[in-house]
Amino acid sequence: MRISTVTMFESSLSSMNRQQSDFLKVGQQLATGRRVVNPSDDPQAASRAVSVSQSMALTQQYADSRVTAANALSQEESVLNSVSDGIASAKTLIIQAGNGTLSDADRASIAAELRGVYENLLGQANATDGNGTYLFGGYKDDAPPFVKATDGSVSYKGSDEGVREQQVDASRRMPVGDNGKTVFEGVPSGAGYVASAAPGNNGSVTFTGPTRVDAADPGYGDGYEVSFADNAGVLEYTVTNTTTGNAVPGHTGVTYTAGDSLEFGGLSVTLEGAAQAGDTISMAKAEDRSIFTTLENAIAALEAPTESAKARAALQNTLSTTSRELDNSLDNVLTVRASVGARLNELDVLDSVGGNRSLTYEQTLSELVDLDYAKAISDYTLRQVGLQASQKAFVDIQGMSLFDRL
Structure with missing residues (x-):
């Protein structure tokens, strides 16, 4: 089989390019990490x-x-x-x-x-x-x-x-x-509860509280109103559950005395001052x-x-x-x-x-x-040697000619 000079050059050049490509690839990996x-x-x-x-x-x-x-x-x-x-x-x-x-x-x-x-x-x-x-x-x-x-x-x-x-x-x-x-x-x-006196109150009644005494009371959480009325010259108060609309048992038509501490619905409120008929004090859960x-x-x-x-x-x-x-x-x-x-x-x-x-x-x-730098550096050196070898082989093949034997 006869190998032409062109074939030898092309084969050597292809090998050199391949080695250079591999060498550059490893170099690029090292450069980018x-x-x-x-x-x-x-x-x-x-x-x-x-x-x-x-x-x-x-x-x-x-x-x-x-x-x-x-x-x-x-x-x-x-x-x-x-x-x-x-x-x-x-x-x-x-x-x-x-x-x-x-x-x-x-x-x-x-x-x-x-x-x-x-x-x-x-x-x-x-x-x-x-x-x-x-x-x-x-x-x-x-x-x-x-x-x-x-x-x-x-x-x-x-x-x-x-x-x-x-x-x-x-x-x-x-x-x-x-x-x-x-x-x-x-x-x-x-x-808890907030109490307020009606703006139209004519007396000087004031309140302290209300304070919670029994949150488990069935009426705790309902609204209440303390109202004052004159009964034959005697000032009385009545506590009404404004949620149900019913008077609170034991607190209907009770004679008012300044300093009284009223307890109902799990609450306690103290009233002071002189009340007048028609005065009211309301108590309700804070809204x-x-x-x-x-x-x-x-x-x-x-x-x-x-x-x-x-x-x-x-x-x-x-x-x-x-x-x-x-x-x-x-x-x-x-x-x-x-x-x-x-x-x-x-x-x-x-x-x-x-x-x-x-x-x-x-x-x-x-x-x-x-990149594994240790492996890459080893590959880089190996590719460099391979490239140098292919370049040396190309130079050697380039110098081969029958005319050198004549």
Whole structure:
């Protein structure tokens, strides 16, 4: 068989190109640090690497989402801290205003301080985040959630039930805020009774309490009303269950004596002062009540003159009701703060889990596509020797000719 010179050149050149290709491939692997540079290098590993990379990107997206959620919740927690301080300050002022030695001017001064607290709470209720979104507006974030009317009263105009949520993990959508109705107009589930005297009372009767004495009483949780009536010159009181509409046994037509402590429906309330026929005092489980309405009533009562026993009794009753409602409001804000803190703790846990998941993905991806440098360097040296050998063989074959034997 005769081998032509062209065949020898082509064979040598093909071998040299193949050796150079293998050499460059290993060099590219060393340069990139990856075993699988092109999908053709290992189709199965490349396919799995794409899936793992997508999972890593999704995990990172959740991590970024958690950062955003944590920032929003941290801002809310900071505002709620200021709100709780404001309510505590208001409660201190209400206790101070209950001092019977204060003059109308003194109470007016306290009312001015209380109005400052009121305005500060209104500002906190309309607080925004760094993007101009109202923290307590719910889904409605393009307008202040709390609006002051022309008569000075404040009402909630945000989304009643809506709460913005964010996907912080594959199976967790977390609320990243609370609507203002929940924060500023809610009461905790365990709130007790709130008593209030009717605005039209003509006597100077005041109340202390009510306090809970037996939550297991069948009537506990119902509403009650203490009403006074004149019976042949004798002032009597009757306690009516406003939930059922029936008079409470043992508390019908009882002669009133100042300082009496009444017990009914698992409650105890002490009455002081001189009542008049037609006066009423109502008691009911605490219901949603705006903190702004509570403060508005207290400010109005403090600014009103107290020249008569009736006015002084009305003031004391208003302050007593305000104090109980402020306690409920503070408890509610603290409950919301606890919820925010729990969500922040959950984000920390999710961050820890997400970090471990990312580490696992990175390890899996490394096993699929990363380079074994020791083996690659050995292959690089081997390919280099092979390339040099093919080049030397090509030079030797190039020099072979019959003319050299003539």
